[in-house]
Amino acid sequence: MTATDHDPAAPPESRTIRTFHPRRGRMSGRQTDALDRLWPAYGVDVPDGPVQPVELADLFGRRAPVVLEIGSGMGDSTAAMAAADPDRDYLAVEVHTPGIANLLDLVERGGLNNVRVARGDALDLVRGLPEGALDAVHVFFPDPWPKARHHKRRIIQPSHVALLRSRLTPGGTLHCATDWAEYAEAMRETLDADPGLVDAYGGFAPRPAHRPVTKFERRALTAGRPVTDLIYRRR
Ligand SMILES: C[S@@+](CC[C@H](N)C(=O)[O-])C[C@H]1O[C@@H](n2cnc3c(N)ncnc32)[C@H](O)[C@@H]1O
DSSP states (O other): OOHHHHHHOOOOGOOOSSSSSOOOOOOOOHHHHHHHHHHHHHHHEESSSSSOOOOOHHHHOOOEEEEESSTTTTOOOOHHHHTTTTTSSEEEEESSSHHHHOOOHHHHHHHHEEEEEEEHHHHHHTTTSSOOOOOOEEESSOOOOOOGGGGOSSSSSHHHHHHHHHEEEEEEEEEESSHHHHHHHHHHHHHHHTEEEESSSSBBOOOOOOOOOHHHHHHHTTTOOOEEEEEEEOO
């Protein structure tokens, strides 16, 4: 665990190893329109600078259990899970603007009131949440950073796991899924080593029906890469 993870005043220069690839992407007309119209109502900016406290009850306009979806990609999982789970609120966080815009479009089309979308580094967002604020954290198909010299960029690593766990309510779940076998093993080692987490299944978890199939999973299965779920609970 690093001091940075628990010190909201830590300077931003100590948080410069990012877990995402900088990338551009073209937005469709529909996505541009969704972003322009819906961002003021559903969007949350995560600034690069000092950590900003996030008030979840203000954000959602109610007090309900909150699921944090880290790296929501195009938003298909978030939108489907939120639609099937109206008693919990879903906070998605992503850096890729076309994905954010796509999720906003899905939120409007689905008439979903329990989704908000944050733009910026998930770890900075999490630092701004109070301890025990989250019912669940989902990390589905995080970038695998396969080269050894890039492993420091992986989102599932001890200091990040300690940070995520601290924001879970006792009994809350940290659910990861990956199609990268070596990362799955590394995740298991890291999650097993965290003293505040318990493996809910005593090994890799069976694929839960509530996790929607996204293009990452379809692509992996077509390429013959099995998908692994890991589900841990905060003690
Ligand atoms: C491989 S994609 C998976 C997307 C989605 N979870 C799915 O299953 O379809 C990983 C995503 O995580 C995002 N990401 C990685 N690190 C992040 C971070 N620290 N904060 C926000 N988004 C992040 C990337 O931009 C990328 O869109």
